[in-house]
Amino acid sequence: MDGRVALVTGAGRNIGLAIAERLGRDGAVVAVNGPDAGELDDAVAHLVTAGVTATAAPADVSDRDQVDAMVRDVVARHGRLDVLVNNASVPMVGRVPLLELDPDDWERSFAVNARGMFLCTVAAARVMRAGGAVVSISSIGATRAHRSAVAYDATKGAIEAATRAMALELAPARIRVNAVAPGAIANDRHAALPA
Incomplete structure (x- = not known):
C-alpha cells in the first residue's frame, strides 16, 4: 500500500476506523469519511498517534454534491485516489419488525447503505487509475x-x-x-444486541 491513497467511508469509529x-x-495515506466532524477529528488524531498519515473527509455519502466534493478534495490534497472502502452504513441496531418499520427508516437505510455506495463508487472510479480497488462492506x-432487520438486509443485498x-x-x-x-463484530453499535 506504500504510496497509495485510500478513502474509507464511515471511518469515524468501529469497523471503518479499524x-x-x-x-x-x-x-497507505488514508482519508477518513463520516458526517460528524468531531468524530472525524478524533479518528484522525487516533490514526496519527498510531503512525498513520490521515486526513478528514467529511461528507454525507447519500448527498451527491457532498460526495463529489469529497472525492475532489481527496485528490487535490493527495494527488490521487487508489482505494475506496464503502463502509458507511445505517446499522442494524434497534431492530424493528416489518409491520412496524417506518418507510422513512427504510428510505434512510437505502440512502446511506446503497445510494452512498453507488455515489462514492462512481465518483471514485472517475478519478482512479488502472489498478484501483473498490471494496464494499x-x-x-x-x-x-436477520429477524426484524428487513431494511438493513435489503440494502446489503443491493450492495452485493x-x-x-x-x-x-x-x-x-x-x-x-x-x-x-x-x-457480527464486537463494537459499540452492537453492545445492545442480545448475545
Whole structure:
C-alpha cells in the first residue's frame, strides 16, 4: 500500500476506523469519511498517534454534491485516489419488525447503505487509475436473513448485486470491485444486541 491513497467511508469509529488504521499501517495515506466532524477529528488524531498519515473527509455519502466534493478534495490534497472502502452504513441496531418499520427508516437505510455506495463508487472510479480497488462492506444479512432487520438486509443485498455489476463494468478500466460480508463484530453499535 506504500504510496497509495485510500478513502474509507464511515471511518469515524468501529469497523471503518479499524480498516483505515490497517490500510495506514500497511503504508497507505488514508482519508477518513463520516458526517460528524468531531468524530472525524478524533479518528484522525487516533490514526496519527498510531503512525498513520490521515486526513478528514467529511461528507454525507447519500448527498451527491457532498460526495463529489469529497472525492475532489481527496485528490487535490493527495494527488490521487487508489482505494475506496464503502463502509458507511445505517446499522442494524434497534431492530424493528416489518409491520412496524417506518418507510422513512427504510428510505434512510437505502440512502446511506446503497445510494452512498453507488455515489462514492462512481465518483471514485472517475478519478482512479488502472489498478484501483473498490471494496464494499456488505453483511451476511445479504444472503441470510436477520429477524426484524428487513431494511438493513435489503440494502446489503443491493450492495452485493451492485458489486457484481460494477465489477463487470469497471474491469476494462482495471479497477477491481469486491464486497466483504462479515458476521457480527464486537463494537459499540452492537453492545445492545442480545448475545
